[in-house]
Amino acid sequence: MRSFAIRSVPGDPGDGTLVLPVGAGGDLAARAPQDVLAEAAELLRDADDPGRPGAVQVLPRPLRTPARVLLAGVGAGDAAGWRAAGAAITAAARAGEALRVAAHDLHPDGVRAFAEAAWLAGYAFRAPGDADDPAQPYGDDTNPAEILLVGAPEAGLAEARATAAATALARDWVNMPSSVKNPEWLAGRFAAEAAGRPGLTARVLAGDELAGFGGILAVGGGSVSPPRLVELSWSPANATTHVVLVGKGITFDTGGISIKPVAAMTLMRKDMGGAAAVAAATLAAADLRLPVRVTTLLPLAENAVSGAAMRPGDVITHFDGTTSESTNTDAEGRLVLADALGYAAARLDPDVIVDLATLTGANAVALGKRTAALYSQDDELAAALEGAAAAAGEQVWRMPLPEDYVPYLRSDIADRFSAPAQGAGSVVAALYLREFVGDTAQWAHLDMSAPSWADAADGELTKGATGWGVRTLVRWLSAIA
Structure with missing residues (x-):
């Protein structure tokens, strides 16, 4: 994240470009000099829906103070409206410009939404350097120098800063080319980030330490880059709830022997978006x-094509001792998740398990590019995640887990098929994962393949990886706390 300061200040410092919020219907309720308000009202008179969240009108005032005024639509003035405004004024700002936003008495939820969106709209991916260190970001730096929220409370800014930084880090990991981002590299990045935070620990399993994790070994067996399993642990002394987060971490997906067409393979560096999101949320x-208490499991593998790759029809023994018949090697994500979920249920004694995965294209067919599919048998957990997603500005839609589809999983030579042929791809994948969580914990699955990537800039989303899920998980964990 290309950083710029966002601060709350009690009074108007008087310098820089003034930003006035515009409510629904063009309402100007901001505190500003009367001459500025009069000119702004005249400009808005001819504007088309000026209070629409994210709309920005520019009022130039040469040789006067302030010399430039931005009129930013905030709609009803709720968190969603201020989120749209934060992204829009970052995009409208000139490079190095100081902005002072008339945000008197803004609610902390609005402060947080505005700041998160402003920081995330200014994101640019940082390419790897010669020694795996970040180099300069792609593109010119057109971000403002700082944004001052005049009259707004400080509350909400610390949460926004931590959440935006974590989301930007998840975007960096997902955007990283797979020529750099193999399982070893990614495990090292997760462990290094954990090491920089007091109380957060990381354990990386590799080689013989992965004995018993048959799904991870099968998926990673065709690659020259061996798989890893990373376990992050945040265990504060005052915790009363133990949450396990699991994220699919396929660093590149060729489809294996069931190889993908080229067009479907091009963006497969994003197939570890679930792992990036849960790791960043833990940070x-x-x-x-x-x-x-948060334990985060990150099964990392590269699904490649070689003589050592798993085959359709192979039988895989998972960590919990159950077996899967691999009917399609391009349905690899559920195999690594199955190991991690089985390990969590057997060894970690969680209260709640939530997994995130760029799992199926069927999700995008059903829900489009901006919405993740949410699966859970627990109404309370589903409602909590839906509420957290709504507060974060990330969209989820709860999908069914019909029991009459469970027979689709039955195999003649194993406990279950990994990818039945009957259709209902996203639903059946969720039913498959449910087999591994046992009955001792609440469980939810988020299929977020489509919203993990943006084809163009849109509000706080920049082109490329979105870091989807980080903001939802942080708000959900905060609510539990």
Whole structure:
């Protein structure tokens, strides 16, 4: 994240470009000099829906103070409206410009939404350097120098800063080319980030330490880059709830022997978006010192084609001792998740398990590019995640887990098929994962392949990886705490 300061100040410092919020219907309720308000009202008179969240009108005032005024639509003035305004004024700002936003008495939820969106709209991917260190970001730096929220409370800014930084880090990991981002490299990045935070620990399993994790070994067996399993642990002394987060971490997916067409393979560096999101959310939980215990499992593998690759029809023995018949080697993500879920249920004694995965294209067919599919048998957990997603500005839609589809999983030579042929791809994948979580914990699955990537800039989303899920998980963990 190309950083710029966002601060709350009690009074108007008087310098820089003035930003006035515009409510629904063009309402100007901001505190500003009367001459500025009069000119702004005249400009808005001819504007088309000027209060629409994210709309920005520019009022130039040469040789006067302020010399430039931005009129930013905030709609009803709720968190969603201020989120849209934060992204829009970052995009409208000139490079190095100081902005002072008339945000008197803004609610902390609005402060947080505005700041998160402003920081995330200014994101640019940083390419790897010669020694795996970040180099300069792609593109010119057109971000403002700082944004001052005049009259707004400080509350909400610390949460926004931690969440935006974690989301940007998840975007960096997902955007990283797979020529750099093999399982070893990514495991090292996760462990290094954990090491920089007091109380957060990381354990990396490799080689013989992965004995028993048959799904991870099968998926990673065709690659020259061996798989890894990373376990992050945040265990504050005052925690009363133990949450396990699991994220699919396929660093590149060729489809294996069931090879993908070229067009479907091009963006497969994003197939570890679930792992990036849950890892980054865990880092944010540690940064915010949230009093909830979080164990995060990151199964990392590259699904490649070689003589050692798994085949359709192979039978795989998972960590919990059950077996899967691999009917399609391009349905690899559920195999690594199955190991991690089985390990969590058997060894970690969680209260709640939530997994995130760029799992199926069927999700995008059903829900489009901006919405993740949410699966859970627990109404309370589903409602909590839906509420967290709504507060974060990330969209989810709860999908069914019909019991009459369970027979689709039955195999003649194993306990279950990994990818039945009957259709209902996203639903059946969720039913498959449910087989591994046992009955001792609440469980939810988020299929977020489509919203993990943006084809063009849109509000706080920049082109490329979105870091989807980080903001939802941080708000959900905060609510638990």
